Amino acid sequence: MARKILLENIHIPGIKEYEVYRKNGGYSGVEKALKTMTPDQIVEEVKTSGIRGRGGAGFPMGLKWSFIDKKSGKPRHLVVNADESEPGTFKDRFLMEHIPHLLIEGAIISSFALEAHLSYIYIRGEYMWVFKILEKAIKEAYANGWLGKNILGTGYDLDLYVHCGAGAYICGEETALIESLEGKRGNPRIKPPFPAVSGLWAEPTVVNNVESISAVSWIVNNGGAEYASIGVGKSTGTKLISASGHIKNPGVYEIELGLTVDEFMNSDEYLGGMIDDRPLKAFIPGGSSVPILPAQYIFKTANGEDRLMTYESLADGGFTTGSSLGSGGFIVYNDSACVVRNTWNFSRFYHHESCGQCSPCREGTGWMEKILHRIETGYGREEDIELLWSIQGKIEGNTICPLGDAAAWPVAAAIRHFREEFEYHVRFPEKVKNIKHFVDEPMEKVRHLLTKTVQQ
Amino acid sequence: MERREYKQEINITPELQARIDELLSHYPADKKKSAMLPVLHAVQDAHENWLSVELMNRVAEILDVKPIEVYEVVTFYTMFNQRPRGKYTFEFCRTSCCTIRGGEDMIEYACKKLGIKEGETTEDGLFSVVGVECLGACGYAPMLQLGDFYHEHLTEEKFDVLVEDCKQGKIKLD
Numbered sequence: 331m332a333r334k335i336l337l338e339n340i341h342i343p344g345i346k347e348y349e350v351y352r353k354n355g356g357y358s359g360v361e362k363a364l365k366t367m368t369p370d371q372i373v374e375e376v377k378t379s380g381i382r383g384r385g386g387a388g389f390p391m392g393l394k395w396s397f398i399d400k401k402s403g404k405p406r407h408l409v410v411n412a413d414e415s416e417p418g419t420f421k422d423r424f425l426m427e428h429i430p431h432l433l434i435e436g437a438i439i440s441s442f443a444l445e446a447h448l449s450y451i452y453i454r455g456e457y458m459w460v461f462k463i464l465e466k467a468i469k470e471a472y473a474n475g476w477l478g479k480n481i482l483g484t485g486y487d488l489d490l491y492v493h494c495g496a497g498a499y500i501c502g503e504e505t506a507l508i509e510s511l512e513g514k515r516g517n518p519r520i521k522p523p524f525p526a527v528s529g530l531w532a533e534p535t536v537v538n539n540v541e542s543i544s545a546v547s548w549i550v551n552n553g554g555a556e557y558a559s560i561g562v563g564k565s566t567g568t569k570l571i572s573a574s575g576h577i578k579n580p581g582v583y584e585i586e587l588g589l590t591v592d593e594f595m596n597s598d599e600y601l602g603g604m605i606d607d608r609p610l611k612a613f614i615p616g617g618s619s620v621p622i623l624p625a626q627y628i629f630k631t632a633n634g635e636d637r638l639m640t641y642e643s644l645a646d647g648g649f650t651t652g653s654s655l656g657s658g659g660f661i662v663y664n665d666s667a668c669v670v671r672n673t674w675n676f677s678r679f680y681h682h683e684s685c686g687q688c689s690p691c692r693e694g695t696g697w698m699e700k701i702l703h704r705i706e707t708g709y710g711r712e713e714d715i716e717l718l719w720s721i722q723g724k725i726e727g728n729t730i731c732p733l734g735d736a737a738a739w740p741v742a743a744a745i746r747h748f749r750e751e752f753e754y755h756v757r758f759p760e761k762v763k764n765i766k767h768f769v770d771e772p773m774e775k776v777r778h779l780l781t782k783t784v785q786q
Numbered sequence: 787m788e789r790r791e792y793k794q795e796i797n798i799t800p801e802l803q804a805r806i807d808e809l810l811s812h813y814p815a816d817k818k819k820s821a822m823l824p825v826l827h828a829v830q831d832a833h834e835n836w837l838s839v840e841l842m843n844r845v846a847e848i849l850d851v852k853p854i855e856v857y858e859v860v861t862f863y864t865m866f867n868q869r870p871r872g873k874y875t876f877e878f879c880r881t882s883c884c885t886i887r888g889g890e891d892m893i894e895y896a897c898k899k900l901g902i903k904e905g906e907t908t909e910d911g912l913f914s915v916v917g918v919e920c921l922g923a924c925g926y927a928p929m930l931q932l933g934d935f936y937h938e939h940l941t942e943e944k945f946d947v948l949v950e951d952c953k954q955g956k957i958k959l960d
Contacts, residue, residue, distance in 0.1 A: 414922050418882075420922040420925060455827065455865045456931060457922070459936075462934075493812070493823070495823060496826070496863035496865040498864065510823065512819065513819035513821065513849070514858075514859065515858055516863075531817060572925060574883040575883060575886060576887075580925035618881075618920075661882065663886065672882050676881075679882075685862075765890070
């Protein structure tokens, strides 16, 4: 039986409420941390645990904490990133909706470790009902002495508030999030300086994902070494995966890192295989920004090894035959899905969400959207495929923040692995004008048309 | 699109003022501007879900900032509206994970049922249909947001019931 850390108590009725949460061992992590540990000891435990940022970048969390500037004497802040907007990702919402006190408990311990006295949870504006759940939970935490002045008589003061965004994907990028929290447009900042030195109001700040912070209480209670004993290599602990697409059981799952993709996808304990018994065509393991992979690279790496749900195994093969664990937004496609249409859909998303600061991203995402749209609707040209390839290459690496890369990678991967679909679209425009073109005639059935045109 | 002048009556009620004061208390006294997004949400919610220039100017006074600082924020974030929308605005997710599970069909159905195009509002000002980007409900597709709430695992039948409930005033928006 796989171990659960975040969702261990999720089945308990009423776990959303303070009393039930407390009765089931809730806030014991805060007691242990504040009464028996020093901030540095907590940072060490988190380092030992090997936990990596669960928002998508996978940066070691303990290391990030150790960068925070404690020498300048300026006020420090923890900001929890609950601006979950990566397409395919809905795990943080699940945690906050069903067990909000786990996040608040983690935020208290983490703030104590960073010696912060004013911290925020930045939640996306569309999650307004979750915002209200958090507001209520924070009130309960104040009422029971877990927040405010002199917590547990230890002399430690902490104020924690929840702050709502207003519909901008870019605010998930940590410096854009900080700008937004300062009441501005969400334009990412040039780094360095990093937030650990100059973040919220130019004060040292650590920004961590909801899932990462929610694991802190368990790590404090059970020790970093125990956490690190779960998983494989540098992928320690558990990870929430939000699964969607053409699978039998979509939803949020907590897995031990190291599970095989095959078991996750096909066992009844998890996704239960494909719906409608249509064949698997492609998947995206970590949210829309990471490369899409075709069926042959899903269960096995290019070397023929089992593909595992770990940071390393999913990235095996680089971007040529691998992808990335990213945020854990696991999207599965069957053969009725059109890769061109899907890529156009994502490009529209990135174009819509580009903040507009850097020209390669502002203009490039729009060009890609337009070109993909004309290919998808039957007005594409043969040279459009090369044009797309060229544009994505000029965005990648040339922008202030990673949104540019995130917009370029899906396009590059789609062309790399599914070039024939793009060719089919430009050569048989009449066939693709029906938007459900692959429902009745999947690529498998029409592939022979392409070889014919080549022979001619 | 035709140009129309929309008028908005500004009314900072005592309840709204109390909420604004509470939100301002979450930030250091010299960092009032940080309350921008929460205050805009509160003010917009109390003013039929949109923000006129006059109302934005009032928010600037509340936050001690220049009006331009409010305009640039309102125009950046999609959740702030600069003109009135239907009382019941159906915001359908149109991003990949939803579309492959019938999201596009649902938008088409909604538009047909209400006799409007995506982005439009019905003559009576009651309903709007808008396509929006990923709302974080990918596993529960297709879905729409109405007010503060999500309606997931949508079907045509469920949408019919929802529209009927709206007409009868049975739907809570916040």
